[in-house]
Amino acid sequence: MTAKNIGLVLFALAALGAAGYMTMGYLNKKEVTEDFATISYLCIADKCGAAFQKTAPELLALQRSSPDGAVPCPTCGSMKTIQSVPCPKCAKAMPTVGHAQTPPKCPHCGADTGVRKPPAP
Numbered sequence: 394m395t396a397k398n399i400g401l402v403l404f405a406l407a408a409l410g411a412a413g414y415m416t417m418g419y420l421n422k423k424e425v426t427e428d429f430a431t432i433s434y435l436c437i438a439d440k441c442g443a444a445f446q447k448t449a450p451e452l453l454a455l456q457r458s459s460p461d462g463a464v465p466c467p468t469c470g471s472m473k474t475i476q477s478v479p480c481p482k483c484a485k486a487m488p489t490v491g492h493a494q495t496p497p498k499c500p501h502c503g504a505d506t507g508v509r510k511p512p513a514p
Contacts, residue, residue, distance in 0.1 A: 431446040435487075444485070480502060481506060488500075
């Protein structure tokens, strides 16, 4: 066998191995039945204020139907929703600040959430 033939045989074996690996992964695919992490939202539309949650599959379906990524409120239908986090003391939804960060104090009960503001420059 020449070096070229050996190279072709090794390439064919590698391709067959990769195809077998991908086939086994496809055949052994598990059904998605586990709970997904939920993301909390708060409606900021006038006279609503509803707090609700969406799972990752629900958000994916919303992104497919609405490319702007807006999450509609299930109570009033408004697109004026923001991410929220539950207060560690009263469990009410707190609007996030900045890039989905927990605020330092709960606007409902005033509890300290454990988040410290960075020092001013």
